[in-house]
Amino acid sequence: MAEESRYTGSCLCGGLRYEIQGEIGDIVECHCRKCRKANGTAFATNAPIQKADFKIVQGEHLLKKFQSTATTQRCFCADCGSPIISIKAETPDVYRLRIGTLDTALTQAPTQHIFVASKAEWDTICDTLPQYAERP
């Protein structure tokens, strides 16, 4: 019997759909300048997943990769621009999922704020989660 997928997600236009058969790691709110630019928001909400657990089930040709640093690729839907994952050369077996693209309900909550030193000056963090200037 085939294992049931634990999570599904999609981009804004619905052209790109993925499944994750495994755990979603600690959710972080990343306030770095690059995440802000990539999302057009105060911060990005990201969580690590295993590359082996992630499968694009529709629209793989839409996944466009942007090399945002020498070692980081940001992957997004070429049609609607939804950010989906990022991939770091140092940890190629781990993808960082943009969890706002999940369609499955999540029971986990964010655990921390990272890169708070580069937070937008107009953004106020209103929760009591740990904050890190960069990474813990």
Ligand SMILES: [Zn+2]
């Ligand atoms: Zn799309």
Ligand SMILES: [Zn+2]
């Ligand atoms: Zn970031």
